[in-house]
Amino acid sequence: MNNAEAVRTTLRDALAADDRTLLMGEDIGARGNVFLLTKGLQEEFGSERVLDTPLAEAGIIGVAIGLAMEGMRPIAEIQFADFIYPAFNQIVGEAAKVRYRSNGDYTCPLVIRTPYGGGVRGALSHSVSVEALFYHVPGLKIVVPSFPSDIKGLLNAAIADPDPVLVFEHKKTYRSIKGEVSEGYYTIEIGKADVKRPGDQLTVVSYGLYVHQALAAAERLAGENVSVEVIDLRSIRPMDRETILTSVKKTRKLLVIHEDNTFGGVGAEISAMVMEKAFFELDAPVGRLCGPDVPAMGYALALEEEFMISTDRMVEEMRALVAF
Amino acid sequence: MEPGALAADPARVKDPALLLAMLRNMLLQRAVDTRGFQLNRQGKIPIAMGSEGHEAVQAGTGFAFERGRDSLWVYYRNTGVVLAAGLTLESLFRSQFARATDTSGGRQIINHVSDRARGIASLSSIIATQCTHAVGAAYAYRLRRESDRVAICTFGEGATSEGEWHEAMNFATVLHVPVVFVCENNRWAISTPQRKQMANEHIAERAAGYGMEGVTVDGFDPVAVYDAVRAARAKAVNGGGPTLIEAKCYRFLSHTTDDDDRTYRPREDVEKERTNDPLPRFEERLIDAGVIDRAGVDALRAEILAEVNAMTDRIENEPSPTGADLYGNVYEGRHEPWR
Numbered sequence: 001m002n003n004a005e006a007v008r009t010t011l012r013d014a015l016a017a018d019d020r021t022l023l024m025g026e027d028i029g030a031r032g033n034v035f036l037l038t039k040g041l042q043e044e045f046g047s048e049r050v051l052d053t054p055l056a057e058a059g060i061i062g063v064a065i066g067l068a069m070e071g072m073r074p075i076a077e078i079q080f081a082d083f084i085y086p087a088f089n090q091i092v093g094e095a096a097k098v099r100y101r102s103n104g105d106y107t108c109p110l111v112i113r114t115p116y117g118g119g120v121r122g123a124l125s126h127s128v129s130v131e132a133l134f135y136h137v138p139g140l141k142i143v144v145p146s147f148p149s150d151i152k153g154l155l156n157a158a159i160a161d162p163d164p165v166l167v168f169e170h171k172k173t174y175r176s177i178k179g180e181v182s183e184g185y186y187t188i189e190i191g192k193a194d195v196k197r198p199g200d201q202l203t204v205v206s207y208g209l210y211v212h213q214a215l216a217a218a219e220r221l222a223g224e225n226v227s228v229e230v231i232d233l234r235s236i237r238p239m240d241r242e243t244i245l246t247s248v249k250k251t252r253k254l255l256v257i258h259e260d261n262t263f264g265g266v267g268a269e270i271s272a273m274v275m276e277k278a279f280f281e282l283d284a285p286v287g288r289l290c291g292p293d294v295p296a297m298g299y300a301l302a303l304e305e306e307f308m309i310s311t312d313r314m315v316e317e318m319r320a321l322v323a324f
Numbered sequence: 325m326e327p328g329a330l331a332a333d334p335a336r337v338k339d340p341a342l343l344l345a346m347l348r349n350m351l352l353q354r355a356v357d358t359r360g361f362q363l364n365r366q367g368k369i370p371i372a373m374g375s376e377g378h379e380a381v382q383a384g385t386g387f388a389f390e391r392g393r394d395s396l397w398v399y400y401r402n403t404g405v406v407l408a409a410g411l412t413l414e415s416l417f418r419s420q421f422a423r424a425t426d427t428s429g430g431r432q433i434i435n436h437v438s439d440r441a442r443g444i445a446s447l448s449s450i451i452a453t454q455c456t457h458a459v460g461a462a463y464a465y466r467l468r469r470e471s472d473r474v475a476i477c478t479f480g481e482g483a484t485s486e487g488e489w490h491e492a493m494n495f496a497t498v499l500h501v502p503v504v505f506v507c508e509n510n511r512w513a514i515s516t517p518q519r520k521q522m523a524n525e526h527i528a529e530r531a532a533g534y535g536m537e538g539v540t541v542d543g544f545d546p547v548a549v550y551d552a553v554r555a556a557r558a559k560a561v562n563g564g565g566p567t568l569i570e571a572k573c574y575r576f577l578s579h580t581t582d583d584d585d586r587t588y589r590p591r592e593d594v595e596k597e598r599t600n601d602p603l604p605r606f607e608e609r610l611i612d613a614g615v616i617d618r619a620g621v622d623a624l625r626a627e628i629l630a631e632v633n634a635m636t637d638r639i640e641n642e643p644s645p646t647g648a649d650l651y652g653n654v655y656e657g658r659h660e661p662w663r
Binding site for chain 1: 494
């Protein structure tokens, strides 16, 4: 199945398995979500549990927090990650702190799903990556699954989690990425990265759409007898320090690739962490191949292509770092 | 309309025990607030914030709350509401002193108390954020067919300028949930008077914009507020949806001990409002109605002062959190701080 089907079937099974769960968001009912991810779910579970909300993101998340504090398991959707900003107050100021500020008396078992990312001609307000705005915040968990099997396992884990979890889904992978998904309920532990391809000359850490491109780049380099290990981070917070460090100590070189801006991005934290924990294991400076320092990708094709990192560029960067 | 114009007939509430409980709550509120200011001036607590002028609206709201059923989504100036809803006096003093056993573990600033077992929800200081939470709680009752439960939500008039407040009102009527909104309109948001906050004279007018019923009551009259909240509550449990109640009161004190209201409002205005002080007014009403006599009121005051004194001494000597307490309850289970 593809990533979109993985999201839909996992949400469907969650609604069927637990009366406390509900979906809420803009256009998720009759329309079945703008990417058709929730198609058919309102017919099956009714308009109370698959709730079409008013067009108000802070309200969606605020109402979801109230539901979570009262023992429900809301799964809220923000239609595009670009629209999450009005809800920043509720996510950072409220959801992330409910457990902390009540010393564990109240909890906020809330899932917020949202499609993010570019390469789809979405321009300034339908393409952004927002993970760096949230990964700074203790109290939140963030997952970015990019394979159908990971989507099922991590979305299930997010729904079962007693704390707020943001699930970022790269919209370009919804129908372009397919894969096997095991039958039956399972979870994947939040905070565990996955080595998608073993190698010994360079560690590449990535997530989202670029994991798939990094794997293609590593495959090409294999033809040149260059061995690249590709780690899919999968969870941004908590972050799997051990898998990264184990790999870096083996390959002695690290390249972080993500779509979000370089400055203050997830790669900055990974780089700092490797400097602190494995400085003497490194044979080359840590490399970052990340989004350019501009507000967003443009609508014109050339402006989108300039922002996005091609597989060719990944091959070049990987080759250069291996040769360092 | 002038405060008092909608004053309820005390005879409408027949139960003398309830009237006395309200009076006690109002006296206790003021005693706790006064003690907070004294402790701050003594350098024993970093900040205090009083609700003087809010005693009536808070007693009326807090006693309309049904213990064991309803949930309460308050803001920071709500000592009377939470006490009336069942929060213990210990909890309030532990909050003032930031003790280890405070409901937030000494993390939250004064009066940010919660008690899940009693339905008193955890709050932040961020204005109006609790309003959508109350709608969510009420929607949970609807989903679970818990038809005898209501979410009661309080806020000041300044909160009604926030976008999230408007989103909460809209969600409440669109979802048609059992929630009662109570605006404690004390006419000042720190230094900003109501006329700089909005063009409306009455907060209750705003309800019409959401297809909601809006009611303005005299917030210096606990019985009027109690009646209004009970009526809204009854409507909500009968499937009638949300109500916005505006209780007009006044903030007699500065915003907090860190504020000085002499810099932005004339003393005469405050003194004029003081003539409407809900406490002596309610005492007189209960004496006139024969519910209590002057000696009884004096004895009640003395009893409350003794209780507050004893509680002050007890909680002052309780342990504070230690530095290690900073790290717990970030997530469920053990959290390994990133370092």
